Amino acid sequence: xxxxxxxxxxxxxxxxxYGNQTEALRGVSLVIEKGEMVSIIGQSGSGKTTLLNIIGGxxxxxxxxxxxxxxxxxxxxxxxxxxxxxxxxxxVFQQFHLILYLTALENVMxxxxxxxxxxEEEAKHALxxxxxGHRVGxxxxxxxxxxxxxxxxxxxxxxxxxxxxxxxPTGNLDQANSKNIMELFKKLHQQQNITIILxxxxxxxxxxxxxxxKVTDGTISQGSV
Amino acid sequence: MLLRVTRDRLARRKIRALMAVVxxxxxxxxxxxLVNISIDVSEKMTKELRAYGANIVVEPKxxxxxxxxxxxxxxxxxxRRYLDSDQLSSIKTIFWRNNIVGVAPFLYGVVEINGQSAxxxxxxxxxxLDIPASSVTLPNGTVLKESAGTxxxxxxSIAPWWKIQGEWLNDSGTDTGSGAAGEVIVGEKLxxxxxxxxxxxxxxxxxxxxxxxxxxxxxxxxxFEDQQIFVTLGEAQRILKVSNAxxxxxxxxxxKPDDELARKPLEKMTADEQVIWYCSPYIGSITYQxxxxxxxxxxxxxxxxxxxxxxxxxxxxxxxxxxxxxxxLASAIGVASTMMATVFERRLEIALMKAIGAEDGQISRxxxxxxxxxxxxxxxxxxxxxxxxxQLIGRSVFGTxxxxxxxxxxxxxxxxxxxxxxxxxIPVRRASSIEPAIVLKGG
Numbered sequence: 001x002x003x004x005x006x007x008x009x010x011x012x013x014x015x016x017x018y019g020n021q022t023e024a025l026r027g028v029s030l031v032i033e034k035g036e037m038v039s040i041i042g043q044s045g046s047g048k049t050t051l052l053n054i055i056g057g058x059x060x061x062x063x064x065x066x067x068x069x070x071x072x073x074x075x076x077x078x079x080x081x082x083x084x085x086x087x088x089x090x091x092v093f094q095q096f097h098l099i100l101y102l103t104a105l106e107n108v109m110x111x112x113x114x115x116x117x118x119x120e121e122e123a124k125h126a127l128x129x130x131x132x133g134h135r136v137g138x139x140x141x142x143x144x145x146x147x148x149x150x151x152x153x154x155x156x157x158x159x160x161x162x163x164x165x166x167x168x169p170t171g172n173l174d175q176a177n178s179k180n181i182m183e184l185f186k187k188l189h190q191q192q193n194i195t196i197i198l199x200x201x202x203x204x205x206x207x208x209x210x211x212x213x214k215v216t217d218g219t220i221s222q223g224s225v
Numbered sequence: 226m227l228l229r230v231t232r233d234r235l236a237r238r239k240i241r242a243l244m245a246v247v248x249x250x251x252x253x254x255x256x257x258x259l260v261n262i263s264i265d266v267s268e269k270m271t272k273e274l275r276a277y278g279a280n281i282v283v284e285p286k287x288x289x290x291x292x293x294x295x296x297x298x299x300x301x302x303x304x305r306r307y308l309d310s311d312q313l314s315s316i317k318t319i320f321w322r323n324n325i326v327g328v329a330p331f332l333y334g335v336v337e338i339n340g341q342s343a344x345x346x347x348x349x350x351x352x353x354l355d356i357p358a359s360s361v362t363l364p365n366g367t368v369l370k371e372s373a374g375t376x377x378x379x380x381x382s383i384a385p386w387w388k389i390q391g392e393w394l395n396d397s398g399t400d401t402g403s404g405a406a407g408e409v410i411v412g413e414k415l416x417x418x419x420x421x422x423x424x425x426x427x428x429x430x431x432x433x434x435x436x437x438x439x440x441x442x443x444x445x446x447x448x449f450e451d452q453q454i455f456v457t458l459g460e461a462q463r464i465l466k467v468s469n470a471x472x473x474x475x476x477x478x479x480x481k482p483d484d485e486l487a488r489k490p491l492e493k494m495t496a497d498e499q500v501i502w503y504c505s506p507y508i509g510s511i512t513y514q515x516x517x518x519x520x521x522x523x524x525x526x527x528x529x530x531x532x533x534x535x536x537x538x539x540x541x542x543x544x545x546x547x548x549x550x551x552x553x554l555a556s557a558i559g560v561a562s563t564m565m566a567t568v569f570e571r572r573l574e575i576a577l578m579k580a581i582g583a584e585d586g587q588i589s590r591x592x593x594x595x596x597x598x599x600x601x602x603x604x605x606x607x608x609x610x611x612x613x614x615x616q617l618i619g620r621s622v623f624g625t626x627x628x629x630x631x632x633x634x635x636x637x638x639x640x641x642x643x644x645x646x647x648x649x650x651i652p653v654r655r656a657s658s659i660e661p662a663i664v665l666k667g668g
Contacts, residue, residue, distance in 0.1 A: 049666065058580055058662040079584045086582020097577040097665060101237040102230065113226040114582040155581065 008034045008163055008195045009055055014064035016050050016218075024050040025061070026218040032197065034162075037189045039198040039209035047218040049167055052199045056089050056165045057081045069162060086115045090156030094168035096148045098140040104151045105136040108158050115159040126154040130184060146177030153184060157194075164188075164196045170205055182208045231594050238570075241563055245645070246603045248559025253607025253641040255552035257633055258614035259545040265619070265627045279327065279383045279475035281512055283308065283316075283524045307332075307470035310458060312519060316476060317376050318359035319514035320369070324506050327383035327477030328354075328376075330458055334465040337430035339419055344453045345429065347461020349379040352396045361514075364499040383477045384446065391423035391442030396457045406460060409438040412451040416443045429454070431464050476515065476524070480508045482538050553644050560599065560648025564592065568652045568659075575656050576664035585657040592653045596645040604641025608634050 009032035016025040024047045032038050042048040053059035054066055057073045065072050068088060076084055085091075098107050108123040127136050130150040140148050149169060156164055166185070170178035182205060189196055198209055206212045214221050235242045285306035308330070316328055332347040358373040379396070380387065394408055409429070411421060421427055425440045444455065462468050486498060487507040494502060503510050512524035568575070575588055612629050619627035 053662040053666075056580075058665070059660075079586075082579060082582055082584045085580065091580055093665065095665075097573065097580075099230075099574055099577070101233045106226075106229065106233075109226060110230065110578070111581045114578065114584075114587060118226040159582075 008032055008036070008069060009197070010067040011051070011055065012065045012067070014051075014054060014061040014066060016047070016054065016059070017062045023218055025054070027064070028215075028218070028220055029064075030213065030220065032195060034195055035193045036211065037185070037196040037198070037209045038211045038213060039200060039206035040213050040215055041200055041203065041206040042215035043201060046215045048199045048201075048215045051215060052165055052167055052197060055163075055197065056091060057085050086111070086159060088162050090159070090161035090164045092149070092152050092156050092164065092166035092169045094171035096140070096145075096152045096172070098148055098151055098155075100140050103137050103139055104132060104143065104147075104154075107140070107151055108155045111155045111158050123154075123158060126158045127151070129157075130154045144177070145173050146180060149173060149177070149181055150184070153181070153188075157188065157192075162195060164194050165199075166196065167199045168201070169198065170200070170202065178205065227591060227594060231591060231598065234571075235595065235598065238567065241567060241570075242599065245560050245563040245599045246606070248556045248563065248648075249600055249603025249641050249645050250607040250610065251559075252549075252553045252556030252644055253604045253637050254611040254614055256549045256640055257608045257611025257637045258618060259549045260633045260636065261612060261615040261627055261630055262618055263542055263545050264630050264633070265615075278527075279329070279477045280480065280508065280527050281476040281478055281515065281524055282527060283474040283476060283515055283519060283522050284472070286521045286523050305472070306521075307467060307472065308474060308519065308522060310462070310469045310471045313378075313471070313474060314354045314356050314376070315359070315518040316474070316515055317354065317356045317374075318361075318371065319511070319518055320361045320363070320503065321478070321506050321511050321514060322356075322371065324479040324511065325376075325476060326479060328378040328474060329380045329383045330471040330474045332458060332461045332465065332467070332470055332472050334431065334461065336454075336464065337428075337435075338415070338454055339421075339427055340430075341419065343415055345431075345461060345464065346450070346453045346455050347458040347465075348455060349458055350393050350396050351377060351379040351381045354378050364503050365496060383475055386447070387450075388445040389442045390445070391440070394441055394455070394457055396459075406457075407436075407438055408441045408456070410442045410444050410455040411440055412453045412455075413443055413445045414451040415454060416440075427454070429464065432466070434464070436464070478508070478511050479506060480511060481506050482536075483507060483509070553640065556603075556641075557644045557648040560596065560645050561651055564596070564649045564652035565655065567595075568592075568656045571656075572659055572664050575659050576661040579659065579661040580665060588656050589653045592649045592656060593646060596649040597642050600642030600645030601638060603645065604638040607641060608637040611637065 009030065011028055011030040014025055014028045015023065017023050028047075028051060040048045040051060050059065054061050055068070057068075057076070061074050064074070066074050068084070071084070073081060073084060099110065102110065104127060105120065105123050108126055109118040109120065112118045112123060124133065124136055127133055130153050132147060132150050132154065135143060135147060140151070143151065149172075169185070170181055173181060185196060185198070186208060188194060196209070198205065200206050285308050287306050310330055313328060313330055317325055319325070329348055334345050335342055336345040337343075354376045356374045356376050358371065360368050360370045362368050377397075381393065389410070391410075394410055409427060411419065411427070416422065419427065421440050423440055423442055426437050427440060429436050429438055438456070445451065456464070458471070462470055486494075486502055487505070487509055489498070491499065491502070491513075503514075508526040512526055515524040516522055578588060615627040619625055
C-alpha cells in the first residue's frame, strides 16, 4: 500500500494568526494515519481547538498546508469546504449544538439532508447504535446531557465520515456520562475503524486514545507527530 | 426536510414570524385595495367627474358664425338652424351608448318677462326617452345590433349641482315633453330682478302673445342660467313657434383619457387602428359617433373639462401607484429588519448547519422559503383585508361598492412574495457570511 493512502491527516507547518496578531498556532506539523484514535490535550487557549477547526475545514490556516486524504483543504473555496466537510468529517461539540426545535431524529436527519437525502429509517438506526432508539421523538430539552451528546455523535456518524473530530466531547458531562461517551467512542472506533481526533483538557479522557499529542502555546510540545 | 425545518422554526418563533407576516400584510392590503380601486376607478371616478357637467356639445352644422353670449345663440331666428328634438334619442344608439350618461337639449329665445327682456330656455328636466332598436356598423364593416330600451334624460342628470327652491318642472313620462304647461322655473338672479318668488305669477310675452305662468321654483346654478327663465322644451317650442327645434344639446359621456392613438388624425390611422379608436371611449370617437347618427350636426368636446378629467384620472392613478410602492417598500424594510433579527438569533444554528456541511445556497434557500411562506400568508390575508378596505374606500369616497377582481389575487400574492424575497436579501447575505468556527466557539 502507498504510504499516502495510509495517511488521513497531514498537517504541514501550520500557523494561525488572528486579526489582533494573536498567534494561536505556530508552525504545527502532524500526521495521523487512517483508523487512528488520537487525543490532543492542552490547556485552555493552547491552540488545540484552533488546530481541530483547521483540520475540520471550519477555519483556514494563515500559513502552511492541511491534507486530508490527500486534498489540501486550505485551498478549497467556502462551498467546496462545506461539501468536503459533509462528505468526510463528523463533528462532536462540547455544547452539543443540537437544534432545539427539532427532535433527536430530525437533528440526525438534518445532516443527511445537507449530505444527500434525509432517510428516516437510517437515522433511527444511527440513534439505536448510540443507545437512543427509544428517544427518537424527543426534543433536546427533553434529553439528558449524556443523551444529547449521543444524538450529536449519531449526527456526526450518519454520513459515514472518514474522520470524526470531537472537541471536548465530555466537557459538559458528569463523570458517569463521560465514561459512557468514551466507551461509545472506543466501540465505534473498533467497529467502524474510523479515524478519531479528540480534543480535551482532561488527561483521563485523553488516555482513551492510543496516541496523545500535547499542545502548548500553539506548538506541539509532547507526543509523536 | 427543508419544509419541516422551516415550519418548525416559524412555529417556534411565532411572534417574529407574525411581525414579518404583518409587514407583508399591510403592504399587500394597501396594494390589493388600490389595485382593485384603480381597476374600478376609471369608471367610478369618471362618473363622479361627470357630475361636474357635460363634456360634449352638439349643435347644428352652420355656415355662419354663431353669435353666442352666455350660452345663448342671438342670431336672428330666420337665420338660425336647429336640431330636431325628435331625433335626439338616437344619441343613445351609438356604439358607446352605455357611456352616454346624460343628455339635455336647449332651445333659447329672448322674451318679455313682466315687461323686461330675458332669456327663455326650454329644456328637458327629467324625461324618459324611448330608445329604438338599432345597429352600429364598425369601420371594418362589422354590424352590431342592439335592442330597444329607455333612458332618462334632462338637466337634472347633466347638472346635478343645480339647486332648486320650490319644485322642478315635471316632464317625466310625457311623450311630447310639453308637460308642466303654464309653469316656469326662474333663475335666482332673474327672480331678484323681477322680485318674484315661488308661487308667484309672471307674464311671458313673445311676438304679440302674452301668457301667465306660475313660478314653480327658483333655481341656483352659479352660472349664466341664474339669469334665465326655464320652461319645458315643448312649452318653449310652442311659445317661440319653432316646433321640434333645439339650439344645442349638452351630452355627458364617460370617456377615457386621450392617449397617442386618440391624438392621431383619423385619416392617418390604419384600418385596425380605426377600429380600435372607434371601439375605445375616447371623447373624439364618441363625438364622431354622435355626428354619425345626428344629420347635419357638429359634436365637439368641451376640451377643458375633458382634458382636466384625463389629468385628474392620470394623477389619481399615479398617486395610487406611489402609495402602493411606498407601502411595499415599507413592507420590504419590515421583513428585512425582522429577518435580520432572525439571522442574529439563529447564528448558532446557521453556524452548526455550515459545520455539518450546508452550503451558502442551502442556508439561503431556508430564508427564501421562509420569505415565500411569509409572503404567501401575508399576501393572502392582505388581499382579503385589501378587498374590505377597497369597499370602505368605495363607500366613503365614491359612495358605491368596488367590484372585487379575482385577478388581483395572484398579482397580490406574487407582489407580496417578491417583496418578502427582496426583504430577505440582506439578511441572507449576512447569514452567508457567518463563520462557523467563530460562532461555535461562542464568538
